[in-house]
Amino acid sequence: NTADEDDEEQRKRKREEPETEGSVEIPETSESVLEESKKTEESVDPQISQEPKAEDGSSQTTFHILGGFEEKTVQKVKRVLPQWLAQPDVIQRDIKNNLIPISEVPGICLTLLKKLEANGIQSFFPVQAEVIPAILESVSSGLLLGPGGYRPRDICVSAPTGSGKTLAFVIPVVQVLSKRVVCEVRVLAVLPTKELAQQVSKVFSTYTEGTSLKVVMITGQKSFAAEQTALSEIRGGVSHSLADIVVATPGRLVDHINKNSNFSLQHLRFLIIDEADRMIDGMHQSWLTQVTKAVYRNPGDTQTSVFRRILPGPITVASLSPPQIPLQKLLFSATLTQNPEKLQLLDLHQPRLFSSTHSGTETSTQSQEAFNFPQGLAEYYVPCTLSKKPLIILHFLLRLKFSPALCFTNSREAAHRLYLLVKLFGGVEVAEFSSKLNPSERQKTLKDFEQGKIPLLISTDAAARGIDINGVKCVINYDAPQYIRTYIHRVGRTARAGKAGSAFTFLLEVQEKCFLQMVRDAGSPGIQRHFVKPQALRSMETHYEQTLAELGKVVKETVDKGIVE
Numbered sequence: 410n411t412a413d414e415d416d417e418e419q420r421k422r423k424r425e426e427p428e429t430e431g432s433v434e435i436p437e438t439s440e441s442v443l444e445e446s447k448k449t450e451e452s453v454d455p456q457i458s459q460e461p462k463a464e465d466g467s468s469q470t471t472f473h474i475l476g477g478f479e480e481k482t483v484q485k486v487k488r489v490l491p492q493w494l495a496q497p498d499v500i501q502r503d504i505k506n507n508l509i510p511i512s513e514v515p516g517i518c519l520t521l522l523k524k525l526e527a528n529g530i531q532s533f534f535p536v537q538a539e540v541i542p543a544i545l546e547s548v549s550s551g552l553l554l555g556p557g558g559y560r561p562r563d564i565c566v567s568a569p570t571g572s573g574k575t576l577a578f579v580i581p582v583v584q585v586l587s588k589r590v591v592c593e594v595r596v597l598a599v600l601p602t603k604e605l606a607q608q609v610s611k612v613f614s615t616y617t618e619g620t621s622l623k624v625v626m627i628t629g630q631k632s633f634a635a636e637q638t639a640l641s642e643i644r645g646g647v648s649h650s651l652a653d654i655v656v657a658t659p660g661r662l663v664d665h666i667n668k669n670s671n672f673s674l675q676h677l678r679f680l681i682i683d684e685a686d687r688m689i690d691g692m693h694q695s696w697l698t699q700v701t702k703a704v705y706r707n708p709g710d711t712q713t714s715v716f717r718r719i720l721p722g723p724i725t726v727a728s729l730s731p732p733q734i735p736l737q738k739l740l741f742s743a744t745l746t747q748n749p750e751k752l753q754l755l756d757l758h759q760p761r762l763f764s765s766t767h768s769g770t771e772t773s774t775q776s777q778e779a780f781n782f783p784q785g786l787a788e789y790y791v792p793c794t795l796s797k798k799p800l801i802i803l804h805f806l807l808r809l810k811f812s813p814a815l816c817f818t819n820s821r822e823a824a825h826r827l828y829l830l831v832k833l834f835g836g837v838e839v840a841e842f843s844s845k846l847n848p849s850e851r852q853k854t855l856k857d858f859e860q861g862k863i864p865l866l867i868s869t870d871a872a873a874r875g876i877d878i879n880g881v882k883c884v885i886n887y888d889a890p891q892y893i894r895t896y897i898h899r900v901g902r903t904a905r906a907g908k909a910g911s912a913f914t915f916l917l918e919v920q921e922k923c924f925l926q927m928v929r930d931a932g933s934p935g936i937q938r939h940f941v942k943p944q945a946l947r948s949m950e951t952h953y954e955q956t957l958a959e960l961g962k963v964v965k966e967t968v969d970k971g972i973v974e
């Protein structure tokens with residue numbers, strides 16, 4: 410229909426207007442005005458010709474309208490992913506109904522089976538049942554070669570928060586290393602924070618206990634000299650490694666590579682990158698280049714060594730002989746990026762992906778990445794106003810007994826303010842967790858929270874990723890997270906290991922549309938509205954107002970004393 414076409418044409422013209430500051434927006438004009446401007450377009454300066462005219466023909470305004478906030482139709486582009494990303498090995502998301510008895514997973518030695526049982530593990534979760542045999546298979550020809558004499562494929566795992574990814578790499582790696590003769594660093598696990606490194610190091614220690622394997626953590630928690638002493642010793646004038654498995658944060662790792670001449674990665678067989686998407690992010694990138702350099706750094710006398718390592722290139726007869734220790738990368742994340750450009754930074758070798766999302770299928774037209782949500786998670790959003798947020802938290806804790814609850818804010822200041830307010834209000838034990846605390850305070854706070862001494866922990870995103878706190882019933886996003894990955898990791902602190910849990914996100918009216926769209930686009934199975942009636946808060950209001958006034962005084966006093974800025 411012609412009228413529709415004209416409309417469409419008008420809209421198109423509007424969309425194509427330059428968005429520069431000097432441009433003039435053409436208002437929704439009548440056809441005659443549009444025709445008028447069309448006629449003059451060829452002969453007159455376009456800037457002048459686009460100036461809007463009122464019906465009497467006079468210029469409507471001389472102001473330039475800034476912005477360009479009008480709605481634009483963005484052309485949908487069908488995603489085309491590399492085959493390995495588009496067709497992953499599928500991992501079941503439902504843990505409870507897909508438990509596999511540990512004895513049914515092939516290749517695991519008796520000693521480890523016994524240890525698993527001793528640690529209360531009777532069955533493997535789906536991610537473990539898939540990934541453990543795959544890693545074991547890649548070392549089936551020994552540490553020096555992959556299957557068929559070729560370099561083994563790198564392995565990427567994208568599975569929900571709390572799905573048991575840690576054991577999926579700890580078990581096979583410990584099993585492979587248990588046959589080693591000489592102590593050298595064969596496994597390097599890199600994690601973004603000290604807490605996570607500690608958590609993973611603890612699991613490695615549990616499963617290496619009673620063997621000669623040594624696990625060393627380098628995160629800066631101890632002095633550099635103490636870490637050096639733990640990593641190697643000089644015997645007979647020669648440096649000997651004291652670590653088989655090193656668990657590190659990127660900053661401290663780079664320090665040891667550059668400043669500790671006795672720290673050698675020349676025998677490294679597995680590079681484990683946990684929270685891989687976070688580790689690919691900008692600030693962490695250079696650590697990988699440094700690791701690669703350290704792995705292929707040849708001391709002068711190794712030209713004749715059997716273990717001479719050269720950077721992998723095209724396969725030739727010469728490159729296959731003598732065989733080298735291949736470096737295999739194992740990537741784990743609940744929100745592994747599907748952006749091939751980002752993944753390329755990791756220089757993966759014929760990667761094999763294990764994933765519980767199907768967003769990468771060829772039929773998918775979604776431009777946004779979809780992620781994994783734990784099966785037992787119930788998601789809610791709570792419509793609220795800024796002033797009612799603290800009251801709703803108190804209502805959740807005091808009336809609805811939503812505890813233990815982990816509550817996230819978007820800044821350290823917001824966490825501290827909310828902590829003070831809840832503490833002054835009384836009736837519930839509360840603690841805060843942020844980078845403001847030193848590592849031992851952080852550790853103690855997490856321990857107290859886990860042991861049930863603190864029913865409410867108010868945290869920044871410092872506790873959003875990877876932290877495995879047993880028994881968190883409820884996650885509260887006091888401030889809505891800006892990014893979908895942050896949301897997934899925060900809510901993933903509950904509903905772990907096949908258990909149930911709830912996540913509540915407080916949303917101001919202006920945030921609702923965008924946030925809900927973001928969550929749905931990411932593949933959330935469904936987020937429901939949880940409305941708190943104003944009457945439910947009324948009885949707490951007077952005491953709350955008094956607490957606010959008191960808080961004002963406390964904050965003023967601390968500022969006056971120069972305790973906080």
Ligand SMILES: Nc1ncnc2c1ncn2[C@@H]1O[C@H](COP(=O)(O)OP(=O)(O)OP(=O)(O)O)[C@@H](O)[C@H]1O
Nearest residue numbers: 532533534570571572573574575576743875877906
């Ligand atoms: N087979 C199993 N049986 C029972 N519990 C298990 C099993 N595997 C792992 N767990 C427990 O499940 C919890 C979550 O495991 P883990 O921390 O490895 O999850 P994750 O996938 O790494 O989560 P995130 O993505 O949040 O880091 C841990 O407390 C762990 O001890």
